Amino acid sequence: MLKSVNTLEHHWMPFTPNREFKDSPRLVVKSKGVELWDHNGNRILDGSSGLFCVAAGHGRTEIAEAVYEALLENDYTAPFNLAQPSSFEMARRVAALTPEDINHIFFANSGSEAIDTALKISMAFHRARGEGQRTRFVSRERAYHGVNIGGTSLSGMVKNRETFSGVMPNVVCMRHTWLEENRFVRGQPENGAELADDLQRMVDTYGGGTIAACFVEPVAGSTGVLLPPKGYLERLREICDANGILLVFDEVICGFGRLGAPFASQAFGVTPDIMTMAKALTNGAQPMGAIAVKDEIYETIVNAAPEGAIELFHGYTYSAHPAACAAGIATQKIFDEEKLFERAAGLSGYFLDAIYALQDIDLVTDIRGYGLLAGIDVQPGSTPGARGTLIQKQLFQNGVHVKFTGDCGIPAPPLVATREHIDEMCAALRKTLEEFKD
Numbered sequence: 069m070l071k072s073v074n075t076l077e078h079h080w081m082p083f084t085p086n087r088e089f090k091d092s093p094r095l096v097v098k099s100k101g102v103e104l105w106d107h108n109g110n111r112i113l114d115g116s117s118g119l120f121c122v123a124a125g126h127g128r129t130e131i132a133e134a135v136y137e138a139l140l141e142n143d144y145t146a147p148f149n150l151a152q153p154s155s156f157e158m159a160r161r162v163a164a165l166t167p168e169d170i171n172h173i174f175f176a177n178s179g180s181e182a183i184d185t186a187l188k189i190s191m192a193f194h195r196a197r198g199e200g201q202r203t204r205f206v207s208r209e210r211a212y213h214g215v216n217i218g219g220t221s222l223s224g225m226v227k228n229r230e231t232f233s234g235v236m237p238n239v240v241c242m243r244h245t246w247l248e249e250n251r252f253v254r255g256q257p258e259n260g261a262e263l264a265d266d267l268q269r270m271v272d273t274y275g276g277g278t279i280a281a282c283f284v285e286p287v288a289g290s291t292g293v294l295l296p297p298k299g300y301l302e303r304l305r306e307i308c309d310a311n312g313i314l315l316v317f318d319e320v321i322c323g324f325g326r327l328g329a330p331f332a333s334q335a336f337g338v339t340p341d342i343m344t345m346a347k348a349l350t351n352g353a354q355p356m357g358a359i360a361v362k363d364e365i366y367e368t369i370v371n372a373a374p375e376g377a378i379e380l381f382h383g384y385t386y387s388a389h390p391a392a393c394a395a396g397i398a399t400q401k402i403f404d405e406e407k408l409f410e411r412a413a414g415l416s417g418y419f420l421d422a423i424y425a426l427q428d429i430d431l432v433t434d435i436r437g438y439g440l441l442a443g444i445d446v447q448p449g450s451t452p453g454a455r456g457t458l459i460q461k462q463l464f465q466n467g468v469h470v471k472f473t474g475d476c477g478i479p480a481p482p483l484v485a486t487r488e489h490i491d492e493m494c495a496a497l498r499k500t501l502e503e504f505k506d
């Protein structure tokens with residue numbers, strides 16, 4: 069039975085305290101550029117690009133028109149054994165941005181599906197090369213790889229997995245990369261590369277030949293922006309190479325300019341075997357995820373199948389949907405024409421200066437940042453996460469939206485933001501955090 073009858077009751081909202089939200093809803097009814105408007109007519113600055121999606125800003129007419137035209141021209145084509153042209157163009161554009169040896173793109177509809185697909189491609193690759201005994205996966209504490217059973221199995225965030233005991237077996241976690249001694253370090257910390265030796269310990273404990281892949285977010289995003297210490301990703305790469313383990317970079321947040329380069333892979337100079345991406349792939353305007361793999365992975369799986377046979381028994385009804393491809397192509401054109409990745413790199417210094425200036429606030433216990441992405445830890449209240457939730461709500465009242473995970477705020481403005489937007493966001497953050505003085 070419904071507890072109360074209002075027009076919000078029927079929608080069971082994701083990752084939301086439904087009862088509390090429906091008593092005091094925050095509805096966004098309009099968005100343009102870096103700004104949102106709520107149902108009371110208040111203007112709010114979007115300090116986290118929605119959920120790290122809207123890199124080119126809201127309300128891009130080029131994207132809306134491309135989607136509209138695509139739907140009128142050809143609204144849906146079955147993606148199995150049939151195709152529509154824009155999927156090939158979209159794949160070509162993504163492959164042009166990925167590192168040199170990574171040229172084959174599989175499409176899904178979200179970051180979570182991209183992760184499931186990457187898990188299955190890893191299994192299929194090893195099986196195709198006669199190493200089907202590699203069934204173990206290595207992930208990391210505090211990892212967020214989405215919410216499907218694959219991503220939940222890889223999850224290193226307790227709340228995301230404690231309710232769901234029936235996840236994939238054979239997943240082991242390395243330690244996360246937050247270190248007390250690195251508090252308030254800007255960019256990649258000098259200390260901590262040795263944390264990558266946890267992967268070596270997994271090899272020594274379980275046997276390198278049993279491990280299929282090691283999944284990491286190059287910068288762990290949703291948990292609060294944990295940077296890889298200098299040398300850390302390089303060390304993971306070495307251990308993977310020495311043991312035939314695939315290295316998977318989950319670039320769902322890092323991708324498409326967030327770190328001032330197309331992907332974290334280029335920002336940090338380490339090339340994985342598989343990359344997962346979503347979010348800014350279409351500027352958030354259509355659901356889409358993608359998995360980019362090294363040529364060797366594609367060729368091994370494809371060549372292992374008999375002539376004329378399906379090589380990978382995997383795909384989604386909406387893989388490479390025409391509307392998503394249209395949005396994706398229009399988005400990639402904007403990134404290119406407006407040089408948004410370079411713009412993000414140019415704005416990063418100003419952004420990080422403004423964010424790190426908040427460290428004098430008593431409540432702030434750590435700040436981390438790179439590119440246009442930052443994590444601001446606040447002193448937890450009586451229950452972990454409770455204060456973060458209150459701060460996020462108050463910040464919205466004070467005119468800025470920033471995503472919070474627990475007691476960490478994660479500013480990540482659209483790549484089109486100006487210095488004035490950053491000043492406005494940081495002024496509201498300061499005002500709000502000071503309202504919460506102990």
Ligand SMILES: Cc1ncc(COP(=O)(O)O)c(C=O)c1O
Pocket residue numbers: 177178179180181183212213214215285289290318319320321346347
């Ligand atoms: C690193 C990472 N991987 C995967 C996902 C899951 O993406 P989606 O919510 O599109 O399923 C997210 C979402 O925030 C993410 O940050």
